Amino acid sequence: MKKKYIAVLGCFVALLSCEKGSIKPIDPTVVSYHKDIEPIIEAHCIQCHSIGSSSVELYDYEHIAEIVETGQLAGCLLGDTNFAQMPMDHVLDDSTKNVVYLWINQGFQDN
Numbered sequence: 001m002k003k004k005y006i007a008v009l010g011c012f013v014a015l016l017s018c019e020k021g022s023i024k025p026i027d028p029t030v031v032s033y034h035k036d037i038e039p040i041i042e043a044h045c046i047q048c049h050s051i052g053s054s055s056v057e058l059y060d061y062e063h064i065a066e067i068v069e070t071g072q073l074a075g076c077l078l079g080d081t082n083f084a085q086m087p088m089d090h091v092l093d094d095s096t097k098n099v100v101y102l103w104i105n106q107g108f109q110d111n
């Protein structure tokens, strides 16, 4: 009985030490395109900017990255008078805007 207990404990320790080496902690401050940005675009932008929109099309990463590079995404959220302010029909709260700014500042990765 005791031997069995030690064997089980041994396996557990081996498992733990193995896990320790292979698990990389995820930095919670890194914004994810798929987890954070996509849902924001879907909730606040896509109804007017889907495929075929007469303005910018924001249905995938490539199109969104394009309006980051032109400065339009930051400009349209920041109150920059050179750009139409978005979303056109409602106001985005600051924490949502901050997630977008952070993503842009972190190099707008497709992560």
Ligand code: HEC
Pocket (backbone or CB within 6 Å): 041, 044, 045, 046, 047, 048, 049, 055, 056, 067, 072, 073, 076, 082, 083, 084, 086, 087, 088, 089, 092
């Ligand atoms: C209710 C409809 C609507 C929603 C919602 C909306 N847009 Fe727009 N958007 C428009 C229209 C219409 C235009 C063209 C307006 C113009 O050029 O004056 C536009 C233009 C833009 C432009 C080009 C602006 C420029 O001056 O270059 C960008 C970038 C943009 N939208 C991004 C977004 C983003 C990002 C969101 C979500 C946060 C969003 N839009 C939500 C209707 C909308």
